[in-house]
Amino acid sequence: NRKEKNFIWSPSQMISLMGQKINHKDSVLYWAWKNEIPVFCPAITDGAVGDILFFHSYKKPGLIMDLTQDIWKINRTAIGAQKTGMLILGGGVVKAPYC
Numbered sequence: 001n002r003k004e005k006n007f008i009w010s011p012s013q014m015i016s017l018m019g020q021k022i023n024h025k026d027s028v029l030y031w032a033w034k035n036e037i038p039v040f041c042p043a044i045t046d047g048a049v050g051d052i053l054f055f056h057s058y059k060k061p062g063l064i065m066d067l068t069q070d071i072w073k074i075n076r077t078a079i080g081a082q083k084t085g086m087l088i089l090g091g092g093v094v095k096a097p098y099c
Contacts, residue, residue: 012039
């Protein structure tokens with residue numbers, strides 16, 4: 001349950017929640033959430049989302065995000081897949097581990 005104290009979030013879980021809350025058909029995150037397609041962002045704390053997470057956890061301590069959950073999920077998905085694919089948006093974060 002996400003409302004439990006000390007729930008450990010992964011970035012992809014938080015992104016899925018964003019898609020659910022956006023609830024707009026023009027949003028890529030909305031369609032990813034709607035179709036249960038994971039969206040991975042290894043640099044989610046870089047930029048505005050990181051600032052929001054900081055200020056939220058400053059006012060309400062207890063927010064825990066574990067980036068390793070997504071690394072595990074990406075690798076397990078790739079190991080078990082006969083075919084893989086990805087869409088990379090943006091630049092700046094090294095893509096080598098993911099491509």
